[in-house]
Every structure is written in C-alpha cells, then in structure tokens.
Amino acid sequence: EAGVTQSPTHLIKTRGQQATLRCSPISGHTSVYWYQQALGLGLQFLLWYDEGEERNRGNFPPRFSGRQFPNYSSELNVNALELEDSALYLCASSPDPGSSGNTIYFGEGSWLTVV
Amino acid sequence: LAKTTQPISMDSYEGQEVNITCSHNNIATNDYITWYQQFPSQGPRFIIQGYKTKVTNEVASLFIPADRKSSTLSLPRVSLSDTAVYYCLVVSKHGSGNTGKLIFGQGTTLQVKP
Numbered sequence: 112e113a114g115v116t117q118s119p120t121h122l123i124k125t126r127g128q129q130a131t132l133r134c135s136p137i138s139g140h141t142s143v144y145w146y147q148q149a150l151g152l153g154l155q156f157l158l159w160y161d162e163g164e165e166r167n168r169g170n171f172p173p174r175f176s177g178r179q180f181p182n183y184s185s186e187l188n189v190n191a192l193e194l195e196d197s198a199l200y201l202c203a204s205s206p207d208p209g210s211s212g213n214t215i216y217f218g219e220g221s222w223l224t225v226v
Numbered sequence: 227l228a229k230t231t232q233p234i235s236m237d238s239y240e241g242q243e244v245n246i247t248c249s250h251n252n253i254a255t256n257d258y259i260t261w262y263q264q265f266p267s268q269g270p271r272f273i274i275q276g277y278k279t280k281v282t283n284e285v286a287s288l289f290i291p292a293d294r295k296s297s298t299l300s301l302p303r304v305s306l307s308d309t310a311v312y313y314c315l316v317v318s319k320h321g322s323g324n325t326g327k328l329i330f331g332q333g334t335t336l337q338v339k340p
Binding site for chain 2: 115144146153154156159199201203213214215216217218219220222
C-alpha cells in the first residue's frame with residue numbers, strides 16, 4: 112500500500128513568487144495535515160483539511176493557503192514568498208477523524224528554497 | 227490541547243535499552259499517545275501508539291501509567307541507526323475535542339554512540 116506521497120521533492124523559488132506543493136494521502140484517508148519544518152527546528156502546524164474543508168489552521172499568515180480535492184489529495188499554496196519560508200513542508204494523512212486512535216502518517220516532505 | 231514535554235537530548239551506546247519519557251499532564255480522556263521517529267530531512271515515521279498500560283510492537287514498547295500523565299518509549303538494544311529525533315504526540319479523537327491542530331513538542335534528539 113502506498114504511503115503519503117508529496118511533490119515536488121525540491122522546489123526553488125524567487126522571493127515574491129508563489130509556490131504550490133502537492134500531497135496524496137494514503138488510500139482511504141480523508142484528513143490531510145500540513146506542517147512546516149525549518150532547518151534544524153521542530154514541526155509547526157499549518158493546516159488541517161478533512162472532507163474537502165479547511166478545519167483548522169496554525170499561526171501562519173493568510174498567504175499560506177490550500178485546498179483539498181474530492182479525491183482527498185491536497186495542495187498547499189504559499190504566495191508572496193519570503194526568504195523565511197524556506198523549509199521542509201510535510202504532509203500527513205489520517206483516516207476518518209472519528210476513528211479510534213486517529214493515527215497520522217507523514218510523507219517525506221517537499222523542500223522549498225526561496226532565494 | 228495537551229502540551230507535551232520531553233528531554234531535549236539523550237545519549238546512549240549501541241546495544242543498550244533507551245527509555246524516553248514524555249509528560250502530558252493535561253491529557254484528556256479520549257486522547258491517545260503516539261510516538262514518531264524523524265531522521266534529518268525526512269518525514270516523521272510512526273513508531274507506536276497507545277492509550278493505557280503497555281503496548282509492544284516489533285520495534286518498541288510504550289508504557290503508560292494509570293494516570294496517563296506521562297508515557298515512556300522504550301527502544302530495546304539500540305543501534306547507530308536509531309540516532310534520530312523522537313517526538314511524542316497526543317492525539318484527540320474527533321468529536322471529543324479533536325481540532326486537528328496537532329502540536330508537536332520539541333522532540334528528543336537521541337545520539338547512539340558506538
């Protein structure tokens with residue numbers, strides 16, 4: 112069974128541009144989470160999507176946005192890129208949030224470098 | 227949201243058993259405890275999850291006391307390849323307080339020496 116897949120693996124953008132990152136959850140999972148992890152730092156919660164709706168977001172400016180498609184895959188968009196946005200962006204998925212345990216599984220991440 | 231506290235770092239030697247404890251004093255009734263392992267530049271890998279008492283799988287054991295205010299991840303006979311950051315995460319069951327806003331602590335950097 113395929114795990115959480117993310118693309119692209121690496122992305123280099125110029126300050127002020129937009130970046131789009133993509134995530135495919137594990138088959139059967141309806142929830143998708145996005146995290147930002149700057150080099151050497153911890154995981155910062157960005158967004159949570161479930162059943163196509165944004166359910167919660169972390170303390171990030173509105174230029175961080177995303178969506179979840181009917182097939183439960185998700186996109187993270189970062190507008191007006193700043194140098195500080197350079198980080199590993201991690202996507203995770205979990206089954207129906209109502210299920211017991213709600214185990215979350217992560218992808219390998221997308222490295223975004225802003226120059 | 228249950229905040230977690232772990233030691234920042236730990237050292238061990240190959241072949242030893244390592245125990246990493248996580249405090250989660252305000253854990254809620256329907257919360258589960260999950261542990262992840264993360265290598266540099268990779269996504270966190272699920273290790274083990276539990277609700278109470280003891281859970282064991284092929285790579286680790288998880289001990290949770292009756293009050294559930296802490297948990298201990300036990301790694302038997304560690305090797306150099308177990309050098310990584312270990313995170314504990316308290317996860318709520320949706321409909322009982324789950325906001326999906328999963329907050330990771332700072333993690334424990336385990337350094338295994340030869």
